[in-house]
Amino acid sequence: MLTGKHVVIMGGDARQLEIIRKLSTLDAKISLIGFEQLDDGFIGVTKRKVDELEWDAVDAILLPISGTDGKGEVETIFSNEKIRLTDEQVKKTPKHCILYSGISNHYLDACVNKTKRKLVKLMERDDVAIYNSIPTAEGTVMMAIQHTDFTIHGANVAVLGLGRVGMSVARTFAVLGAKVKVAARDSHHLARITEMGLIPIHTSSLITELKDVDLCINTIPAPIITANVLAEMPTHCFIIDLASKPGGTDFRYAEKRGMKALLAPGLPGIVAPKTAGKILADVLTKLLDEEK
Amino acid sequence: MLTGKHVVIMGGDARQLEIIRKLSTLDAKISLIGFEQLDDGFIGVTKRKVDELEWDAVDAILLPISGTDGKGEVETIFSNEKIRLTDEQVKKTPKHCILYSGISNHYLDACVNKTKRKLVKLMERDDVAIYNSIPTAEGTVMMAIQHTDFTIHGANVAVLGLGRVGMSVARTFAVLGAKVKVAARDSHHLARITEMGLIPIHTSSLITELKDVDLCINTIPAPIITANVLAEMPTHCFIIDLASKPGGTDFRYAEKRGMKALLAPGLPGIVAPKTAGKILADVLTKLLDEEK
Numbered sequence: 001m002l003t004g005k006h007v008v009i010m011g012g013d014a015r016q017l018e019i020i021r022k023l024s025t026l027d028a029k030i031s032l033i034g035f036e037q038l039d040d041g042f043i044g045v046t047k048r049k050v051d052e053l054e055w056d057a058v059d060a061i062l063l064p065i066s067g068t069d070g071k072g073e074v075e076t077i078f079s080n081e082k083i084r085l086t087d088e089q090v091k092k093t094p095k096h097c098i099l100y101s102g103i104s105n106h107y108l109d110a111c112v113n114k115t116k117r118k119l120v121k122l123m124e125r126d127d128v129a130i131y132n133s134i135p136t137a138e139g140t141v142m143m144a145i146q147h148t149d150f151t152i153h154g155a156n157v158a159v160l161g162l163g164r165v166g167m168s169v170a171r172t173f174a175v176l177g178a179k180v181k182v183a184a185r186d187s188h189h190l191a192r193i194t195e196m197g198l199i200p201i202h203t204s205s206l207i208t209e210l211k212d213v214d215l216c217i218n219t220i221p222a223p224i225i226t227a228n229v230l231a232e233m234p235t236h237c238f239i240i241d242l243a244s245k246p247g248g249t250d251f252r253y254a255e256k257r258g259m260k261a262l263l264a265p266g267l268p269g270i271v272a273p274k275t276a277g278k279i280l281a282d283v284l285t286k287l288l289d290e291e292k
Numbered sequence: 293m294l295t296g297k298h299v300v301i302m303g304g305d306a307r308q309l310e311i312i313r314k315l316s317t318l319d320a321k322i323s324l325i326g327f328e329q330l331d332d333g334f335i336g337v338t339k340r341k342v343d344e345l346e347w348d349a350v351d352a353i354l355l356p357i358s359g360t361d362g363k364g365e366v367e368t369i370f371s372n373e374k375i376r377l378t379d380e381q382v383k384k385t386p387k388h389c390i391l392y393s394g395i396s397n398h399y400l401d402a403c404v405n406k407t408k409r410k411l412v413k414l415m416e417r418d419d420v421a422i423y424n425s426i427p428t429a430e431g432t433v434m435m436a437i438q439h440t441d442f443t444i445h446g447a448n449v450a451v452l453g454l455g456r457v458g459m460s461v462a463r464t465f466a467v468l469g470a471k472v473k474v475a476a477r478d479s480h481h482l483a484r485i486t487e488m489g490l491i492p493i494h495t496s497s498l499i500t501e502l503k504d505v506d507l508c509i510n511t512i513p514a515p516i517i518t519a520n521v522l523a524e525m526p527t528h529c530f531i532i533d534l535a536s537k538p539g540g541t542d543f544r545y546a547e548k549r550g551m552k553a554l555l556a557p558g559l560p561g562i563v564a565p566k567t568a569g570k571i572l573a574d575v576l577t578k579l580l581d582e583e584k
Binding site for chain 2: 014134135138139141142145146148149150151152153154172175176177271272273274275
């Protein structure tokens with residue numbers, strides 16, 4: 001239980017609703033900023049304005065997954081007002097107050113540095129990334145079915161990278177009946193790919209290894225599907241780039257060659273906001289509970 | 293090889309292109325009716341008008357998957373002209389001429405009865421139905437991801453029927469991590485469901501067994517998801533009805549209860565026309581080859 005904990009939730013999207021629901025069930029005191037248009041009634045939850053909040057009694061501040069923008073503004077889909085996180089607000093909080101966000105940027109890093117508060121970047125945690133790889137893989141499956149005229153079953157699929165997302169995506173396409181090859185560099189990754197019954201290829205030989213693929217899914221956040229690689233791939237090959245912006249694909253060259261290539265970050269929040277919210281809610285409540 | 297065979301293809305959609313490609317590769321003589329707007333050039337293929345065709349030299353007539361309408365008209369996406377199959381045309385063909393279509397109707401049944409020709413309904417063949425269940429299952433996965441805010445992974449899924457489509461759908465959702473129960477009536481189906489590691493339920497106990505499902509996929513072509521069953525299901529449950537029109541769901545009551553329910557027949561031609569065309573092309577060429 002989180003009885004006595006005061007959590008401020010500043011902005012967000014549908015995922016925040018699952019977090020609010022869970023924190024409310026666990027008896028936390030919740031102040032919502034930037035949620036005027038939210039109709040749902042939760043127990044122990046109050047909608048507040050930034051300037052009427054008792055910052056000195058706040059134990060945790062939850063920002064949106066996107067954190068803040070360069071000027072400290074936070075996104076919210078539940079309000080038309082501008083919501084901003086400032087050093088002044090954070091300074092007023094007790095020293096044990098922790099900030100939680102999905103990712104960080106210069107503004108947020110500077111804010112926690114100046115105010116000497118701890119910032120937890122939820123999306124950088126291994127557990128969150130692995131749980132999130134489930135909706136990411138499903139979103140990738142959805143895109144593959146939508147954007148091609150062939151079935152995943154029987155298709156030649158290449159997955160680039162065997163990280164937290166790559167492993168889930170490779171496994172998912174394999175169980176759907178695709179012939180999956182996975183590109184990696186580390187020898188223990190190549191061993192794991194073999195153990196999974198998939199075809200291991202080395203990232204250094206993409207030019208020769210991607211000649212027969214119908215679908216190519218990249219998870220490596222570096223320029224990997226270069227013009228040289230694209231030039232040897234079949235033009236009907238559909239590329240889904242899951243790496244964070246700007247992705248690992250030379251999109252300009254892909255378009256020039258008439259190949260369909262899409263950058264698809266943030267799939268969990270799009271295809272399964274409820275599950276994505278639950279993932280965050282579960283990890284967040286565990287972290288809040290540990291901080292007691 | 294199909295050298296010397298003269299096949300008339302009357303109307304159709306993208307799936308016909310795969311059939312034309314394959315028959316052309318196998319050296320058949322192909323006459324296309326209703327394909328004026330098709331630009332692709334295939335070897336051995338001629339575009340013809342109904343009245344200029346030498347019907348007495350035709351070995352096979354391929355109709356669209358939908359067959360004809362009640363007046364003998366065939367659908368085509370490659371022409372604006374009305375194309376009609378008549379008894380007179382069929383009468384002119386040699387006695388060994390066989391008609392192929394996806395399904396039949398009164399008009400087509402009457403036509404082959406009067407002219408004493410054989411009609412092969414491709415969609416009623418077990419092999420075609422099983423091959424087609426692959427794109428059907430993938431289309432169902434796509435719909436489930438698109439229309440819900442949770443992941444298939446971890447969801448409670450009910451599949452009604454363990455026929456040719458039901459088995460593929462159940463297996464597909466299970467490998468994606470769903471908790472799958474399958475409803476059937478026959479004891480050997482219930483045994484197979486158990487063998488597959490899924491939860492068997494009897495179709496007679498749907499009222500009690502569907503109380504906790506997030507996703508319900510029907511493949512039984514009979515009124516099975518009745519108002520009584522719907523009344524006990526969670527309102528967030530999404531229903532995908534794959535049974536042929538009018539499906540097995542009381543859609544009126546589902547809507548009244550605020551439940552999302554979609555009838556989704558013909559998924560292979562929608563989500564994977566190329567694969568669906570290849571399936572038909574493979575079976576058709578095998579049948580034509582056997583008829584030699």
